[in-house]
Every structure is written in C-alpha cells, then in structure tokens.
Amino acid sequence: MQRLFSTFADGPPGAGLLLQRLLTGAALVYYLVAPPLSAVAPPQLIGAFAGLLLIAGLWTPVAGVIAACAEAWIAFTSPAHAGTAVALAVLCVTLALIGPGQWSVDARLYGRKHLVPPEL
Numbered sequence: 001m002q003r004l005f006s007t008f009a010d011g012p013p014g015a016g017l018l019l020q021r022l023l024t025g026a027a028l029v030y031y032l033v034a035p036p037l038s039a040v041a042p043p044q045l046i047g048a049f050a051g052l053l054l055i056a057g058l059w060t061p062v063a064g065v066i067a068a069c070a071e072a073w074i075a076f077t078s079p080a081h082a083g084t085a086v087a088l089a090v091l092c093v094t095l096a097l098i099g100p101g102q103w104s105v106d107a108r109l110y111g112r113k114h115l116v117p118p119e120l
Helices: 011-033 042-056 060-077 079-098 105-110
Strands: none
Touching: 011 042, 011 060, 011 079, 042 060, 042 079, 060 079
C-alpha cells in the first residue's frame, strides 16, 4: 500500500494538504445536499462518498481518482455546472497525486513505521 503514496508531508505542507482535503471533501458533500433530494444523481452520490473518504484521509489516492471521475461525469452530463465540476475534479486529482499528508487515517495505517531494534 505504501507505493500509492508519495510522502506523508508534515508541518505546514501537511496542514495545507489537510485544508485541501477538508475543503474539497466538504464541497463534494455539499453538492450532494444542495439540490433537492429528488434531483440527486449517481455521480453526486459517488462524489459525496469519495468526499467523505477524502475528509477522513482514508484511501486518498483511490478516493481522489473516483471523485475526479464522478466530477468529470457531472461536467459532461450537466454543462450548466461544468466549471465547478471541473475545478473539483482538478482538486481531486491533485490530492490523488500528492497524497493525504501526515494528519490522515492513511498516515496512521500505512505511514512510515519507525522500527527500533531491541537492545542487546
């Protein structure tokens, strides 16, 4: 699983990734609950689920690609909202490529482990 992540950035870059994950995930979830419930389409459900994964920082590369595909689907099927969908797709792809950062579930599960050899 380590090969899916470039690094787990900490400090200010990690805080920036956390902020990007939170804002992108919140936007994906918002666009699920913003229209009337009868107008919710499958790509919005997929995007919202991927947005929840991005907020948590769980399976970030996979969730980013899935959310980007869902947003591309929305952009092609609903040209009236194509600008927002394309912007969210780009943000999701950047998260998939960069990784989740230090403050994520992925970092806790798959981050670099510090092995300390036993003392002799």
